[in-house]
Amino acid sequence: EAQVTQNPRYLITVTGKKLTVTCSQNMNHEYMSWYRQDPGLGLRQIYYSMNVEVTDKGDVPEGYKVSRKEKRNFPLILESPSPNQTSLYFCASSPPEGSEQFFGPGTRLTVL
């Protein structure tokens, strides 16, 4: 089954404790993205990648890191999480230009 998977789905952590949210897709898509969604707001792009070893900042990259060592994986790293990073996070993948994005199920992160 073609899908985007994220782990964990739910995470409660404390300020400053490094964490990684994994994202994997099995559709051989070149493009991958991370978004955060806060109440009443749409999706805001954190980082995106257009191919292996190619990553770019989205609209809200501060406090986040990403890597793209393999085509299928695009982990999101929070080196020192803070309460303002409490949010719902979505990973997405797509073929190149002009195609729909396929979203993972989301990761609900709470930073205390």
Next chain:
Amino acid sequence: GQNIDQPTEMTATEGAIVQINCTYQTSGFNGLFWYQQHAGEAPTFLSYNVLDGLEEKGRFSSFLSRSKGYSYLLLKELQMKDSASYLCAVRGWNTNAGKSTFGDGTTLTVKP
């Protein structure tokens, strides 16, 4: 940069037709997308317009005017399950093809 505006909330009656508008300003354009998102779930793709005109897909249609920076999503024969948030998004072009900007979403409530 890119800026997208859409109404925050709309209400309609089961069986009726509703039109959700979206206006955008962008420095580079590679298509406009509409996604549906039920509360707490991942967005799912509805439609994609890259050329001017109307695209029809069952009960859902989407229109684009690139010269006016305007799109709308038309939902016919509304059903209760259509109650959801509808997100308008534009995609970047060329070296920014991986960049996506979403509107804040329009929450549609369908009443009996």
